Structure formats: structure tokens, C-alpha cells
Amino acid sequence: KVATAKVNPREVIQLKNSLEAIVPIKALASNCENLSLKIMGDTLQSCEILREKIKETLNEEAPVNVLKGSSIAQGFSSELDELRGLSKSGKNYLNKMLERESARTGITSLKIASNNVFGYYIEVRNTHKDKVPQDWIRKQTLVSAERYITEELKEYEAKILGAEDRILAIEQQLFSELVGWLQQYIKVVQENAFLIGQLDCLCGFAQLAEENHYVYPNMDESHDLDIEDGRHPVIEKQLPIGEPYIANNVFLDRETQQIIMITGPNMSGKSAILRQTALIVLLAQIGSFVPAKSAKIGLVDKIFTRVGASDNISMGESTFMVEMNETASILNNISDRSLVLLDEIGRGTSTYDGISIAWAISEYLHEHPSKPKTLFATHYHELNEMTETFDRIKNFNVSVKELKDHVLFLRKLVKGGSAHSFGIHVAKMAGMPQQVIHRANKILQKLEKSHSSEELTDKVKSLKDDMQLSFFNLDDPLLEDIKEEIVNTDINTLTPVEALMKLNEIKRMLVKQKRA
Missing domain, CATH: 1.10.1420.10 (MutS, DNA mismatch repair protein; Chain A, domain 3)
Structure with a gap:
């Protein structure tokens, strides 16, 4: 505003007051034992000449508009005092x-x-x-x-x-001259504002860490993520007084546990675990302590999330289309330092389509050269079978305790898959009419008998055989012959024309077999 001469008298007074508040901050920071804070304190400018100039020129109670008068201090201009x-x-x-x-x-x-x-x-x-x-x-x-x-x-x-x-007229002229004089201090004031902003941010981090028992995260160049007793910084503040937050451990690396498949009931806390992991990584990388007992975090370049449901009706995109667009963007931009958080991918379409998409995405992430660290929350319990095929996918579930007439959510992440989602129980908690709940339980029992989940799981399991097939089934004599042809071909001496002829020869062998 000073640069464009749009500043008003009251704002100039507030600028002076702000600069006066910097003086004790500068003294504290300059005498601090921490080297970074000491440098910041030494860099802060007290702007004494600027403060004195504003003090002697303007009335402390200056109005917002200079045209209202009484902007210039008594004693600054003899002509003005005489006219007053x-x-x-x-x-x-x-x-x-x-x-x-x-x-x-x-x-x-x-x-x-x-x-x-x-x-x-x-x-x-x-x-x-x-x-x-x-x-x-x-x-x-x-x-x-x-x-x-x-x-x-x-x-x-x-x-x-x-x-x-x-x-x-005199007040306007004197104020304009002051604003013009202030312009030489624009850079100094901006530098002060930047440093005060940094100090404010660091004080916020320090207060947050002190009040909520955050710990210093160990950052390194590795690809590992090891969080012990991690907590969600927002949810833990919103819990009723006396109710503790159930902390959880998360470990991810690129060698042994690249993808964690999290299953568990609705409302058990799967999404909270995904979000708290992202927030802990983000807090660590912006220089804050983190809500955990300990945290070892390898540098992360991108945090990809596909959490929640939303549509874009104005663009003709359904909830599922938005989900697929976002997931496609994630899969096309991952790197070896990426952290990927996927929450119930494929839920917006039919069960078989959803399972197929979720399985294929998990497989893609596992087989991708970058091997990005991934947390995948899902209700498709069939995906638990992926651990038998893919060695870096591990099953975890958010545990519950089944009592006689209700389910107790323990909110604890434990090893192993979960077999139930307890969706009807959540509907009951939401206040759904008892008649609907009773009918839903009956239908669920019928569906479980007629469409056994084990049958579906067996079908999914058979996928691994398709994926593990050799390019050549050596029981077939024709494929054995083709293999011999390719192995005995010297690629280094082959001309382009000879290569085409060789390819045509292999094609004739296949066509001949097909006709036979």
C-alpha cells in the first residue's frame, strides 16, 4: 500500500506500533542460544528512524481517512498549528x-x-x-x-x-510527503515481516509440540516410513475429555512391506489411519514435531491421496468418474519417494468391477519400478488373497470386538485381514428403522449362502496362476520349436530384412498349427 500510495493514516500508525513490537522480539532472539534464532534476531531491523518519523508526524489517534482532519500531530507544523x-x-x-x-x-x-x-x-x-x-x-x-x-x-x-x-490541504500535503519518505523502507519492512512470519510459525510449532507431546522426527534419505504410536493431530483434540486417542504403528518400505492392505468395519478408523500418516509426513517435512511416540521418515516428494467421495455434476462427472480420474492421475505420476493413500477404491461401481479395479491398481503399484509406499483401505476382503501372490503386500485390519448385540470398535491396527464389514451394524447405529435392520440381516444371510464369498475368493486366487504363466508353455511342441528358432538367432548379425523374414517364418509356423 505504501508503494502505491494507497495507505491511510491509521495503517501507518499501526505499522509504527508493529515495528515497536519487534524491538523486544529482536532482543530475545539475538540473545538466544539457538544459532538459527540468533541469526534471525540479528537480521531483524528495529527501524528506529522510521518509528520516530511516524511518531513525530502523525497523531496517535489518526483517522482512517486523511480528509477527516487531525491526522498530523500537534507541534509538527507551525503553520498548521496556527491555522488550527x-x-x-x-x-x-x-x-x-x-x-x-x-x-x-x-x-x-x-x-x-x-x-x-x-x-x-x-x-x-x-x-x-x-x-x-x-x-x-x-x-x-x-x-x-x-x-x-x-x-x-x-x-x-x-x-x-x-x-x-x-x-x-496542509494535512494532505504533509501526509503525502510522509508516505513518499516511507517508500525507502519498503524492503526493510517486508524483510521484517517475513522473519516475524517465520518466528510466528516456529512458535506455533513449538507450542503445539509442547502442549500435545509431539516428538522430533528423524528425517533421512532412505525410502522407509516407520511411525510408532502415531496419532491424528485434529481428531485427538476433538475427543471427549478423558477419552484417549488410540495410537497406531505404521511401517512401510520398498523391500518387505511396500503396500499395506487395511480392511475393517465401517467407522472403525481406517480413513483416520490413512490421514494421520499423511499429516505426520507433511508436518515432519515442514519442520514441525509430529504426534507420535517416535517417527523415522525417509524423504517424500509427493503425497497422493484418494480419500472421500465427491462428484462434479457441472462437468457431467459422477462420483465414480471423479474417483477414477484422481486415481489415474496418481498412477501416472508416482515416483520412488511417493506416498500413496487410497481409500476404498472401486466402491462406486458393481462389486466385481470394483474388486477387479482395486486388484489391478494394487498389482500395478506392486509391480511398478518405483515401488511407491502405499496404504490401501478397502472393504473388498477378497484383496486379502493378494499377499499369497505379491510378497510386498501385507494385510492389516482395524480390530473390533463382537459382543452379544453390538460391535465395539477398538481402533487398533493389527496384522491379518478382516472378514466382515459390519455395515448393517453401522446402519443400526445411525438410527435406521428396526424393520429395515431385521430385513437386511435376513437378506445378508441368504446372499452369503447363495453367493459364497469363499467361491469369489477362490476365483480371485486363480488370478495368480494367470499372472505367473511363463511366456512359453513348454508342453506345446510348437512353442518349443519357436523358442529354439529365437534362441538360435544371432541378433547382432541380423539385417532388418532378415529379421522380417524370420518373423514371417515364425508367423507361418503359428498359422500352420492353427489350421491343423
């Missing part, structure tokens, strides 16, 4: 004149006022107009009064109005 004195004394003179004329004429209800038409005037009620002296000049007649002017009144009006106009 004249303005005030002129008004005092009018009051004395009113007293004098009331005594001279005997009219006790005399009033001196002004308007935009003819300036200052003396108003006389009709009951006293016969007492008006001859030297008064009538200017206006009202229903119940008449207004007059005198030569003496006009002279003092000119002095007062002239003084007020001149006062405003």
Missing part, C-alpha cells in the same frame, strides 16, 4: 458574539448556525423579530423564524472556512 488555533478561536468568537448580541437585543433564543446556501446566520424566532436591530440583513424567512446575517459574522466566517480548507 485560528479555527478554534474563530468558533469561540462566534459563541462570544452570540452572547453579546443576545444581551444587546434582549433576544434570549438567538441561535448561530450555518448551511451550504449562505453560510453562517443568526436565527430569530418570530416572537422576537420586532427586536431585530437595523444593521442585521435578512436572508431567509421560515414558518416560525427568520434568518439574518451581519458584516461582522461574514468576516469571521471567511476566516474560519478559509482556515479549515487550508488545514485540510
Whole structure:
């Protein structure tokens, strides 16, 4: 605002007050044992000349708009002080004149006022107009009064109005000169603001860590992520008084446990674990302590999340389409230092489509050369079978305790897959009519009998055989012959034409077999 001359007097006073607040901060930081804080303290500018200039130029109670007057301090400009004195004394003179004329004429209800038409005037009620002296000049007649002017009144009006106009002009000029002078300090003030912003952020981190028992995270160049007793920084603050947050361990690397497949009931806390992991990594990398017992974090370049459900109706995109767009973006941009968090991918379509997509995405992430660390929360319990095929995928579940008529959520992440989602129990908790709950349980029992999840799991298991097939099934003599042809071909001496001829020869062998 100073650079564009859009700043107002009150903002300049606030700037001065802010600079004065820097003085004790600079002293504290400069005497600090921490080298980084000491450098910041030494770099802060106290701007003493700037503060003194504003203090002597502007009134401490300066208005927002310079046109309202009283912006410039008393004693800064002798001309301004003189005009202010004249303005005030002129008004005092009018009051004395009113007293004098009331005594001279005997009219006790005399009033001196002004308007935009003819300036200052003396108003006389009709009951006293016969007492008006001859030297008064009538200017206006009202229903119940008449207004007059005198030569003496006009002279003092000119002095007062002239003084007020001149006062405003001088105040504007002096304020403009101050703003112009301030421009040389723009860079210094901006540097101060940047350093104070840094200190404010660091103080916020320190207070947060102190009050909520955060720990110092060990950052290194590895690809590992090892969080012990991690907590969600927001959820733990919103819990009822006396209720502890159930902390969880998360370990991910690129060699043994690249993908954690998290299953568990609705409302058990799967999404919270995903989000807290992302927040702990993010807090660590912006320089904050983290909500955990300990944390060892290899540098992460990107945190990819596909959490929650939303649509984009204006663009004609369904919830599932938005989910697929976001997931595609993740798969196309992962690197070896990426952290991928996927929450219930494929839930927006049919069960078989969803399982197929979720399986294929998990397989892609496992087989990708970058081997990105991944947390995958899902209700597709069939995905638990992936651990038998893919050695870096591990099953975990958020545990629950099944009681007689309800389910107790323990919120603890433990090894192994989960076989139930308890969706009907969550519907009951939400207040669904008892008739609906009863009917849903009956339908679930029928579906479980007619569409055995074991049958579906067996089908999914068979996928691993398809994936592990050799390119050549050596029981087939034709493929054995083709293998011999390829193995015995010297690629280094093969010309492009010979290569095409060799390819055509292999093709003829296959076509001949097909016809037979």
C-alpha cells in the first residue's frame, strides 16, 4: 500500500506500533542460544528512524481517512498549528458574539448556525423579530423564524472556512510527503515481516509440540516410513475429555512391506489411519514435531491421496468418474519417494468391477519400478488373497470386538485381514428403522449362502496362476520349436530384412498349427 500510495493514516500508525513490537522480539532472539534464532534476531531491523518519523508526524489517534482532519500531530507544523488555533478561536468568537448580541437585543433564543446556501446566520424566532436591530440583513424567512446575517459574522466566517480548507490541504500535503519518505523502507519492512512470519510459525510449532507431546522426527534419505504410536493431530483434540486417542504403528518400505492392505468395519478408523500418516509426513517435512511416540521418515516428494467421495455434476462427472480420474492421475505420476493413500477404491461401481479395479491398481503399484509406499483401505476382503501372490503386500485390519448385540470398535491396527464389514451394524447405529435392520440381516444371510464369498475368493486366487504363466508353455511342441528358432538367432548379425523374414517364418509356423 505504501508503494502505491494507497495507505491511510491509521495503517501507518499501526505499522509504527508493529515495528515497536519487534524491538523486544529482536532482543530475545539475538540473545538466544539457538544459532538459527540468533541469526534471525540479528537480521531483524528495529527501524528506529522510521518509528520516530511516524511518531513525530502523525497523531496517535489518526483517522482512517486523511480528509477527516487531525491526522498530523500537534507541534509538527507551525503553520498548521496556527491555522488550527485560528479555527478554534474563530468558533469561540462566534459563541462570544452570540452572547453579546443576545444581551444587546434582549433576544434570549438567538441561535448561530450555518448551511451550504449562505453560510453562517443568526436565527430569530418570530416572537422576537420586532427586536431585530437595523444593521442585521435578512436572508431567509421560515414558518416560525427568520434568518439574518451581519458584516461582522461574514468576516469571521471567511476566516474560519478559509482556515479549515487550508488545514485540510496542509494535512494532505504533509501526509503525502510522509508516505513518499516511507517508500525507502519498503524492503526493510517486508524483510521484517517475513522473519516475524517465520518466528510466528516456529512458535506455533513449538507450542503445539509442547502442549500435545509431539516428538522430533528423524528425517533421512532412505525410502522407509516407520511411525510408532502415531496419532491424528485434529481428531485427538476433538475427543471427549478423558477419552484417549488410540495410537497406531505404521511401517512401510520398498523391500518387505511396500503396500499395506487395511480392511475393517465401517467407522472403525481406517480413513483416520490413512490421514494421520499423511499429516505426520507433511508436518515432519515442514519442520514441525509430529504426534507420535517416535517417527523415522525417509524423504517424500509427493503425497497422493484418494480419500472421500465427491462428484462434479457441472462437468457431467459422477462420483465414480471423479474417483477414477484422481486415481489415474496418481498412477501416472508416482515416483520412488511417493506416498500413496487410497481409500476404498472401486466402491462406486458393481462389486466385481470394483474388486477387479482395486486388484489391478494394487498389482500395478506392486509391480511398478518405483515401488511407491502405499496404504490401501478397502472393504473388498477378497484383496486379502493378494499377499499369497505379491510378497510386498501385507494385510492389516482395524480390530473390533463382537459382543452379544453390538460391535465395539477398538481402533487398533493389527496384522491379518478382516472378514466382515459390519455395515448393517453401522446402519443400526445411525438410527435406521428396526424393520429395515431385521430385513437386511435376513437378506445378508441368504446372499452369503447363495453367493459364497469363499467361491469369489477362490476365483480371485486363480488370478495368480494367470499372472505367473511363463511366456512359453513348454508342453506345446510348437512353442518349443519357436523358442529354439529365437534362441538360435544371432541378433547382432541380423539385417532388418532378415529379421522380417524370420518373423514371417515364425508367423507361418503359428498359422500352420492353427489350421491343423
